[in-house]
Amino acid sequence: MQAETQYLTPTYYLDYQSTRVVSFVENILQGAATPKERAIRLYYAVRDGIRYNPYAVNFVKEDYKASSVLRKNEGFCVQKAIVLAAAARRCHIPARLGFADVRNHLSSPHLRNILQTDIFFFHGYVQLLIEGRWVKATPAFDAKLCEKTGISPLEFDGENDSIFLPFNREGKKHMEYLRDHGTFADLPFDMMKNIICAGYPHLIAYLEKGYHKGNVRSEFMS
Numbered sequence: 001m002q003a004e005t006q007y008l009t010p011t012y013y014l015d016y017q018s019t020r021v022v023s024f025v026e027n028i029l030q031g032a033a034t035p036k037e038r039a040i041r042l043y044y045a046v047r048d049g050i051r052y053n054p055y056a057v058n059f060v061k062e063d064y065k066a067s068s069v070l071r072k073n074e075g076f077c078v079q080k081a082i083v084l085a086a087a088a089r090r091c092h093i094p095a096r097l098g099f100a101d102v103r104n105h106l107s108s109p110h111l112r113n114i115l116q117t118d119i120f121f122f123h124g125y126v127q128l129l130i131e132g133r134w135v136k137a138t139p140a141f142d143a144k145l146c147e148k149t150g151i152s153p154l155e156f157d158g159e160n161d162s163i164f165l166p167f168n169r170e171g172k173k174h175m176e177y178l179r180d181h182g183t184f185a186d187l188p189f190d191m192m193k194n195i196i197c198a199g200y201p202h203l204i205a206y207l208e209k210g211y212h213k214g215n216v217r218s219e220f221m222s
Helices: 019-028 035-049 066-072 077-090 109-115 143-149 189-199 201-209 214-221
Strands: 095-104 119-130 133-137 175-184
Touching: 019 035, 019 066, 019 077, 035 077, 035 119, 035 133, 035 143, 066 077, 077 095, 077 119, 095 189, 119 175, 119 189, 189 201
Parallel strands: none
Antiparallel strands: 095 119, 095 175, 119 133
């Protein structure tokens, strides 16, 4: 299968034929003339329009569909990457998902206590094929969160890679890429599950239940 074909087709997770994804894309792209302009608009719509929630991690497949993330209007990096990739494919921009382990040197004490590490295993981002080049796009942290935490929001111009910055505004270490897991035409759910379970074995029971929901989050995350 040609690259342009496998990175343009809908999947279970990148369900861009769903009414919710179609509406999301159409509302954003009115008047956008070129693929680059469309990609830029989609990036910022996902970055700032969908709230970043690190507690949205779970092993419920339905929660990783682009339409489901849009319905909740929040998600962690993998879920937001899925929305961006699905939306890009909807407007005929080839898109693939990339994953890496990263160390967040500025992780909050609360989150570090939960994870028992400052490593985010299986961080998700997107690669978009624009004007013949694959460009990385990382729509994870929304502008409001960045302002609150004192970090610079990642920008995207459709030409240069948008990846986590090694330092924050004050020159302190921020993000460090540790391991690249490669790129995929669809979410490798079992691979994600195995890597996250290996990285956070103490959270497996909560992740299986969907620990960000209801009393499980209240019990464990407060």
